[in-house]
Amino acid sequence: MTTSELSLPVRTRRLAAARSLLPLRAIPAYLLLLLAVVIIVLPLTWMLTASLKTRQEIYTLPVSWVPETFRWQNYRQAWTAVPFERFFINSVVTTIAGSGLELINGVLTAYALVFLPFPKKNLIFLFVIAALMVPFQVTIIPNYVLVADLGWVNTYQGIVIPGAAVAFGAFLMRQQFLSLPREVIEAARIDGAGHLRMLWSIVLPMSRPALVTFALISIVAKWNDYLWPLLVTNNDQHMTLPVGLTQLQHSEGSSEWGVVMAGAVMVITPVLAVFLWAQRHIVQGLTAGSVKG
């Protein structure tokens, strides 16, 4: 990096620097980027302002961009019109349980594939990642039948267990484990560390960033999951937030958009907060595989 930069003629580098700062030439680029940002932000702002408008204000033309008075009542109404608190708890429980199982499964699978001996390990790895080729939607009917036969409809395990199999996460962790420095692993082995201790006090601490990434993308996916919870829950007791939100929309309908938008704000805020807090890790994980193949 440094040597190649130094070898560049000084004049070119100055020119490059000047070009990057020259505002006039960059104006069209800034405008285009601003337009893109506005297109992304405006719908979310629209949701936020609508969630604070009165019903009357929503149905007045021309539309208002800023609510006249902030009607926090919409949030309370969304919370009570459907059992929102119940949905919230259900979402938290299924997300934590689902992601926890995925994490344990992914780590153990990857550890076995990288550090433990077994014949035909490559074939086993292939068997694990070939699951990525099976579209989830193709599996829903037989899975629903099985879950129903087990009596798991309207239960937490019915929502969580079918999603606990890991393909992508195992792939991600395997890549990570393979990248660990051999010397450290060998040194630990010579010191007589057993596999459980090696996993717990050497491999996992050294893989923290990849673990965080894996955990975050798993949490986001479980929180947003819609189709499967929709199929295996049909009463309020175990329904999760995304399904509950559509129920709110059906019950409040098009007459109370403010309340429905308040519900939407409450559903997406946790994920948005997690994303803004840890966006670097999430982006890394979701785009993994594109560069390394």
Place this chain on the structure above:
Amino acid sequence: MAHAATRPRAPREIQRLIPYALFILFIAPNIALLVLFTYRPLVESVRLSFYDWDLISPQKTWVGFENYTDYFSDPTSRYIIRNTLVFTAATVGATMAIGLGLALLLNLQLRARNLARTVLFAPYVLGGAAIGIIWLFIFDPRFGLVSALLDRLGIPSPNWYNDPNWAMPMVIIVYTWKNLGYATVIYLAGLQTIPKDLYEAARVDGAGAWSRFWHVTLPQLSPMTFFLLVTTMLSSMQAFDIISVMTAGGPLDATKTMVYQVYEEAFVRFRVGDASTVATVLFFILLGATLLQVRFLERRVNYG
């Protein structure tokens, strides 16, 4: 060493086998879950497509290929396949083209580009069901954001979700809006790996900006283009949340895709055989499309 040698023989044999046992212990739960909830259903889905079944009664009736002959002779299924292809082609094309444009912008040395990247990626992590509901209100033909903006331009808003001609463009817009950031970030990562001296060399050869883009940038980005083509095609063909929440496949089947058809046939109409037939056809379309892409496109990819 000497200490080990004095140990009795049998425990050492067992000791040697422990890692193998551990391997099985570690990997068995995941393999069992994959077999039970991924591979078994795939086979089972094919099997169910040869039966008539209502999801509830204990009796399944074997009908041979009847579900398939019904499926392929029904004009509705052809219409739904067409919808699926239109939705996929439009969303994949728009996501990749706009994503590439935004990545090129973000790759310039602009201020606040990290902030912009974060904002552009954000919708990708939000749930499809919530996104769908938000946009349902945005597309409200009288009181929505889109109609407010169109009003300013003096254009009357179409009746988005009740008009068969506009419902499909609507779900395509929303889906593209949600996934744009993904393509942007992948392309941006690709742009940052292109060696600067390639551009210098092209410049020395007298290549203009357009020619540099065409002869340096695009070929260098071909691994990302290939990756995005495969992944976004797979996810577009499986899109469910937004369509289910916004249009439920309507109006008049205008936004009904194969995945929605699987859901509807099985869980609304209780025609499991027909649903499984669609699921099986969908699986082979996806498999075929992926293999075709790998076979014919990956050869042209330039892995630098």
